[in-house]
Amino acid sequence: xxxxxxxxxxxxxxxxxxPGAPVLNPFDDxxxxxxxxxxxxxxxxxxxxxxxxxxxxxxxxxxxxxxxMRRAAAILRDRAGDIAHSITLEQGKPVGQAKxxxxxxxxxxxxxxxxxxxxxxRVIPAEPxxxxxxxxxxxxxxxxxxPWNFPISSPMRKVAGALAAGCAIIIKASxxxxxxAFHLTEAFLEAGLPKGALNLLFGEPDAISSYLxxxxxxxxxxxxxxxxxxxxxxxxxxxxxxxxxxxxGGHAPVIVCGDADPAKAAATSVMGKSRNAGQxxxxxxxxxxxxxxxxxFTEAFAEGAQAVRIxxxxxxxxxxxxxxxxxxxxxxxxxxxxxTGRGARLLAGGERLGNRGNLFPLTVLADVPEDAAAMQxxxxxxxxxxxxxxxxxxxxxxxxxxxxxxxxxxxxxxxGNAEALMAGVECGNLSINxxxxxxxxxxFGGVKDSGYGREGGTEGLSCYTVTKNVSHLxxx
Ligand code: NAD
Numbered sequence: 508x509x510x511x512x513x514x515x516x517x518x519x520x521x522x523x524x525x526p527g528a529p530v531l532n533p534f535d536d537x538x539x540x541x542x543x544x545x546x547x548x549x550x551x552x553x554x555x556x557x558x559x560x561x562x563x564x565x566x567x568x569x570x571x572x573x574x575x576m577r578r579a580a581a582i583l584r585d586r587a588g589d590i591a592h593s594i595t596l597e598q599g600k601p602v603g604q605a606k607x608x609x610x611x612x613x614x615x616x617x618x619x620x621x622x623x624x625x626x627x628x629r630v631i632p633a634e635p636x637x638x639x640x641x642x643x644x645x646x647x648x649x650x651x652x653x654p655w656n657f658p659i660s661s662p663m664r665k666v667a668g669a670l671a672a673g674c675a676i677i678i679k680a681s682x683x684x685x686x687x688a689f690h691l692t693e694a695f696l697e698a699g700l701p702k703g704a705l706n707l708l709f710g711e712p713d714a715i716s717s718y719l720x721x722x723x724x725x726x727x728x729x730x731x732x733x734x735x736x737x738x739x740x741x742x743x744x745x746x747x748x749x750x751x752x753x754x755x756g757g758h759a760p761v762i763v764c765g766d767a768d769p770a771k772a773a774a775t776s777v778m779g780k781s782r783n784a785g786q787x788x789x790x791x792x793x794x795x796x797x798x799x800x801x802x803x804f805t806e807a808f809a810e811g812a813q814a815v816r817i818x819x820x821x822x823x824x825x826x827x828x829x830x831x832x833x834x835x836x837x838x839x840x841x842x843x844x845x846x847t848g849r850g851a852r853l854l855a856g857g858e859r860l861g862n863r864g865n866l867f868p869l870t871v872l873a874d875v876p877e878d879a880a881a882m883q884x885x886x887x888x889x890x891x892x893x894x895x896x897x898x899x900x901x902x903x904x905x906x907x908x909x910x911x912x913x914x915x916x917x918x919x920x921x922x923g924n925a926e927a928l929m930a931g932v933e934c935g936n937l938s939i940n941x942x943x944x945x946x947x948x949x950x951f952g953g954v955k956d957s958g959y960g961r962e963g964g965t966e967g968l969s970c971y972t973v974t975k976n977v978s979h980l981x982x983x
């Protein structure tokens with residue numbers, strides 16, 4: 508198995524070493540390596556390289572672009588085992604989940620690569636001698652900012668979207684989990700991407716975003732992360748009239764209807780909640796469970812949660828790894844204490860395990876009152892909060908009560924309930940009877956404070972293009 512990579516910046520197709528900060532293993536707090544921090548000169552060079560890269564890449568035939576992108580995906584698939592190992596070391600998730608993440612990132616590249624060939628325009632009917640042609644052109648150089656929870660698939664969403672549309676991108680990936688973005692950049696270079704079409708930076712997040720976003724070379728901003736940081740970056744983008752894709756936090760409700768199979772819904776929920784230890788913007792979190800199935804669902808969920816094997820992500824038997832950083836452990840401790848202090852019943856987990864690394868078990872709280880802090884703020888960790896409801900209308904009202912609206916889920920066998928959920932739940936992505944919120948071919952994103960713009964699907968790709976109308980009065 509390959510060791511953790513020696514991390515570098517990538518500017519104009521060249522690798523650069525810089526002093527930086529340590530990268531920690533969240534399982535045992537050991538130091539894995541050093542992440543380089545970009546200087547102002549590095550940022551200027553990346554902007555210049557991206558401008559040149561954009562000229563070359565936007566003029567490359569779409570079929571050729573797709574070929575290079577598919578080659579990058581093939582390289583990553585070949586290396587999936589080694590890359591998953593790096594991701595588990597730096598982020599903590601079980602190595603099987605890390606491998607699924609790498610494969611998902613490849614699926615995104617392949618789908619976007621093909622869809623980029625279909626950025627069709629339109630011809631609008633006009634009077635004789637006049638022609639109106641609508642073109643969809645690559646928007647220009649993109650500045651992307653990716654978080655620590657999905658080290659390869661989150662930066663890949665942005666890189667694949669930008670490249671498929673014919674744009675160059677500067678990606679600032681997470682300093683806490685940098686290896687995923689490093690490996691993806693390496694694969695694109697080896698696949699033959701023109702120099703400068705993809706540039707990789709790490710550093711002090713605010714120093715980089717506050718320099719890149721206002722810079723005239725940058726034409727689009729894309730960010731995945733927390734709502735406060737998203738609002739800060741969206742404000743900056745707005746001040747400089749830059750469009751932005753904001754994929755921010757959520758607090759996903761799960762409505763379990765009275766006609767659902769409680770055991771099946773609970774088993775699915777245990778798996779969904781333990782994925783990436785709940786550090787997912789679409790993690791199922793607020794469970795609004797109908798009175799008719801409440802006790803059976805709650806009992807089955809608690810039993811399932813207690814059986815989840817937690818430990819080192821490198822151990823094949825592990826089902827849930829450590830939390831990615833100490834901040835998340837502190838947040839879980841605070842939210843559990845607050846909820847139990849307000850009368851919630853703790854049925855599983857609830858306390859950090861050991862005193863090294865960030866192990867925190869899958870935690871189930873029942874009868875959680877609506878005023879508990881965890882019901883209001885995104886836990887971004889392995890907390891399942893169960894709350895009793897008596898009608899579907901009540902459950903939908905409570906699901907919509909927060910200022911978030913990213914993913915939402917429901918379990919029901921009734922078409923009537925499904926229709927009411929579709930019409931009533933305020934969210935960008937609703938999944939019924941399963942807990943997958945996004946696929947490469949479907950648009951993903953939020954409403955309300957969860958952000959705007961979409962990633963994935965044709966809607967996602969269109970965010971990386973700009974519409975130009977050409978109106979031609981034809982002279983003989
Ligand atoms: P945070 O608010 O400090 O940072 C969130 C992300 O934004 C990090 O990746 C960070 O590097 C980046 N960031 C922070 N300031 C920035 C700036 N000025 N410019 C550019 N990037 C910047 O929170 P955190 O402790 O790292 O993560 C916890 C919270 O973040 C969670 O509660 C969750 O809401 C959110 N989060 C969301 C996602 C998601 O997929 N939507 C992913 C990771 C974190």
